[in-house]
Amino acid sequence: MKRFLLGLALCWGLPFYAQSQPAADLIIRNAHIWTVDAARPEGEAVAVLGERIVAVGSNQQIEAWRGPYTRIVDAEGKRLLPGFNDAHVHFVDGGAQLDNVELNDATSKSEFARRIGERAAKMPKRQWLLGGDWDETKWDPSELPTKDLIDPLTPEVPVAVNRYDGHMVLANSLALKLAGITAQTPDPAGGVIVRDRLGNPTGALKDAAQDMLFKAVPSLTHDQRRHAVERALEHAASLGVTSVQNMNPDYADIATYNELLDEGKLTTRIYAAPLITQVDDQVKMGIRRAFGGPYLRIGAVKAYADGSLGSATAYFFEPFADQPDNRGLLSDEMHPISLMRDRMMRADSAGLQLCTHAIGDAGISAILDIYSEIETAHGTRDRRWRIEHAQHMAAKDFDRFAQLHVIASVQPYHAIDDGRWAERRIGHDRASRTYAFRTFLDHGVRLALGTDWNVAPLNPMLTLYAAITRATLDGKNPNGWFPEQKLTIKEAIEAYTLGSAYAEFQENEKGSIAPGKLADMVLVSDDVLAIDPVKIRDVKVLKTWVGGKLTYDAATAKPEAIRR
Numbered sequence: 001m002k003r004f005l006l007g008l009a010l011c012w013g014l015p016f017y018a019q020s021q022p023a024a025d026l027i028i029r030n031a032h033i034w035t036v037d038a039a040r041p042e043g044e045a046v047a048v049l050g051e052r053i054v055a056v057g058s059n060q061q062i063e064a065w066r067g068p069y070t071r072i073v074d075a076e077g078k079r080l081l082p083g084f085n086d087a088h089v090h091f092v093d094g095g096a097q098l099d100n101v102e103l104n105d106a107t108s109k110s111e112f113a114r115r116i117g118e119r120a121a122k123m124p125k126r127q128w129l130l131g132g133d134w135d136e137t138k139w140d141p142s143e144l145p146t147k148d149l150i151d152p153l154t155p156e157v158p159v160a161v162n163r164y165d166g167h168m169v170l171a172n173s174l175a176l177k178l179a180g181i182t183a184q185t186p187d188p189a190g191g192v193i194v195r196d197r198l199g200n201p202t203g204a205l206k207d208a209a210q211d212m213l214f215k216a217v218p219s220l221t222h223d224q225r226r227h228a229v230e231r232a233l234e235h236a237a238s239l240g241v242t243s244v245q246n247m248n249p250d251y252a253d254i255a256t257y258n259e260l261l262d263e264g265k266l267t268t269r270i271y272a273a274p275l276i277t278q279v280d281d282q283v284k285m286g287i288r289r290a291f292g293g294p295y296l297r298i299g300a301v302k303a304y305a306d307g308s309l310g311s312a313t314a315y316f317f318e319p320f321a322d323q324p325d326n327r328g329l330l331s332d333e334m335h336p337i338s339l340m341r342d343r344m345m346r347a348d349s350a351g352l353q354l355c356t357h358a359i360g361d362a363g364i365s366a367i368l369d370i371y372s373e374i375e376t377a378h379g380t381r382d383r384r385w386r387i388e389h390a391q392h393m394a395a396k397d398f399d400r401f402a403q404l405h406v407i408a409s410v411q412p413y414h415a416i417d418d419g420r421w422a423e424r425r426i427g428h429d430r431a432s433r434t435y436a437f438r439t440f441l442d443h444g445v446r447l448a449l450g451t452d453w454n455v456a457p458l459n460p461m462l463t464l465y466a467a468i469t470r471a472t473l474d475g476k477n478p479n480g481w482f483p484e485q486k487l488t489i490k491e492a493i494e495a496y497t498l499g500s501a502y503a504e505f506q507e508n509e510k511g512s513i514a515p516g517k518l519a520d521m522v523l524v525s526d527d528v529l530a531i532d533p534v535k536i537r538d539v540k541v542l543k544t545w546v547g548g549k550l551t552y553d554a555a556t557a558k559p560e561a562i563r564r
């Protein structure tokens, strides 16, 4: 609500000029603000009117915005930052995973099996056991799980637990049976059914082969989906994530966001990019990039060029160092490449933004080829093409990346996670151009930061920690894995706020604490700009605001009722 003092001032006969300014709804004072606004990088206080920031300055300057109804928050000298904008999440999967079986931190095969068995015992017969995010590299010996491990524990519950990168799933025998996958089933294009020496499926299915299994899984009911979104929103608010860019949502996910928006309960801003296989739907309606309102936008499509490094399906020019006969796979969307080119051309003609998953150097190169062909065919324009992950770059492609103004949408946490074993898989030379954040900046390539949640944790502090320390999770690279690629804390924060906003065409609306912008802010427990980088991963969020509304308060740990 806007409360203009002007009326009061006239009633009281005060001088017009002294009271012509409206009062703020919210003032945050005694803060240590890093604004990410080059025009005024620092401040002590900020005034918010409605859902926007109206002023940033000293406590004294902002005092002029105080009125009788202004809410005052004393930040007690804590660090205030723009809200984090996670440029790559799988929001509903993430929300669902908060309630699923947790396998990621299982440190052995037997622990993995035990957790699945315990969960299955509590589930109704025939209900699918999903999620998991397992990571066999944390086991000793590190080998792929097979269905034999879990079959005896899960005779009546179909199991489809995914590897944490989403590029492999382990099914039990019942799940394979329900999906009709047998020794006779051929590998699909862009996928692998892992088999034993006799040709029988082991239960592990890679990339496109996963779809054969997931077809048999009933889709979420409306209530399940809504619950997952609510869990995800709550989780995001508690971590200071005020915007997310949702890769490959189902249409039903977007419908659920819309339902919550209508009820005033959408507390995280969402830009949703459905799969390019459905490109014609948005084209038909004339939807263009960043179509919608401040809380919910569409207008992008998400494509897949290849698989992942962990599943040995990322597509490389040369074979993997540890698998001399394998150089990865192009995705099913790239069989043939002209299929992808045609879809991308259609999307671009319609004004849709392209966000393409590409991890291996040859996968990235193939997408840059297509982007370049589009530019030749359709002319230059402000398109903000993105490559999601952009993990392993060919040396020749950094310049092309910059010339085509492609945004590198990267997830630094993957660097400290994969950094444990990546060099064994691709060798030193290729590893030196892996998660090459500094090289991108040196070439003038814009970065957008994110997590790929639920592939990695949504917590921005872990991402900042990863980007500036590059200290792998196994503790073996305390000074950084390829330390020359580290970002500074200021660069990382900027890429995670303004950089991500730019990647969704919203840099004039959000991404910094500046007059006129949406009041999306986060107050944190310690000064991330000054503390020992190693301690950043322990920093906690104290308060989160979206559009000036408090969506998380650590003091009460209950989101304030959101009303708009």
Ligand SMILES: [Zn+2]
Residues within 6 Å of the ligand: 088, 089, 090, 247, 452, 455
């Ligand atoms: Zn992803």
